[in-house]
Amino acid sequence: LKNRLFFINKFSLATKTMEGITILEQDEHQNLTKKIVATKGVYQDGLWKFYQCITYNFDKNGQVVDEPVYFEEEIMTIPETPKDFASLRQKPELMDIHEMQDYIWRISKSGATTVTRNLKVDLYQRFMMPFTSIIIMLLGIPFSLMMRKRATGMASVGISIIVGFLYYVLDAVCLAVGKSGLIPPFFSASMSHVIVLAGSLYLIRKLP
Numbered sequence: 001l002k003n004r005l006f007f008i009n010k011f012s013l014a015t016k017t018m019e020g021i022t023i024l025e026q027d028e029h030q031n032l033t034k035k036i037v038a039t040k041g042v043y044q045d046g047l048w049k050f051y052q053c054i055t056y057n058f059d060k061n062g063q064v065v066d067e068p069v070y071f072e073e074e075i076m077t078i079p080e081t082p083k084d085f086a087s088l089r090q091k092p093e094l095m096d097i098h099e100m101q102d103y104i105w106r107i108s109k110s111g112a113t114t115v116t117r118n119l120k121v122d123l124y125q126r127f128m129m130p131f132t133s134i135i136i137m138l139l140g141i142p143f144s145l146m147m148r149k150r151a152t153g154m155a156s157v158g159i160s161i162i163v164g165f166l167y168y169v170l171d172a173v174c175l176a177v178g179k180s181g182l183i184p185p186f187f188s189a190s191m192s193h194v195i196v197l198a199g200s201l202y203l204i205r206k207l208p
Contacts, residue, residue, distance in 0.1 A: 003027065005106055007115075008085070016043035016082045021050065024106075032058050041076070048076045092119060097126060117185060121178040124189035132167075135196050139163050142203035167196055 009020025018041045025034040034057055038050035053076075055069045092100055100123050108116045140163045171192040178188020 003030075006080075006085070007107060011082075011085060013082050013086045017041065018085070031060060032062055034058065036076075038074075043082050048078045050074050050076050092122065097123070100126075114181075117181060118179045120185035121175055121188050124186050125175065128189050128193055131193055135193050135200075136164055136167055138200040138204075139167060139196050142200060142207060145204075145207055167192065170195065 003026045005024040005026070007022040007024075008018045011018045019039065021036075021038040021041050023034075023036040024032060025036075027033050034055065036050075036053065036055050038053040040051045042049050042051075050071075051073055053071045053074045055071075057065045059065050092103060095103060100119070104116060104119045104123060107119065143163055174188050174191040177183055178185050178191075183191070
């Protein structure tokens, strides 16, 4: 429906079920008016039945109005069928940066902080990717110069592979730390670049 956003953790077209459901309803100005959270949804006889469903209503300032309404089971008047959801699923890895920024903004409205944080880490990683080859090249310079007198051609190739591998291990660790929430997403995506850049410049300065 127009002005209705769906966020689903797990979806199966075969069983016509979805889990971890969050539905956001907005007005014409994209202000949040209603939030529906359910643990599971099952499509039967042309209707969606939601389980352990909680509904929140919001005022124009985004504040919750009245007490949340809870239903153990509730039939939802949602026109979308399982096939509709399957065709409309968005994959962040296939989005361009602008689409991903908009997607993150919409998810942040749902209060899904963990998902939002993970997507922000992935987004900032995309911004840093063009600098990766430069960083690896800088990291390889001091090692190449230190080994130039005794390294054979194959040894030089081996050093390059090891240097690249160590960088990607460091980058993976930094991204994991960011997704765990220990550091902000931007620092998580850029930390490996900063560490390697600083280390490379230090080693280059120490060369005889």
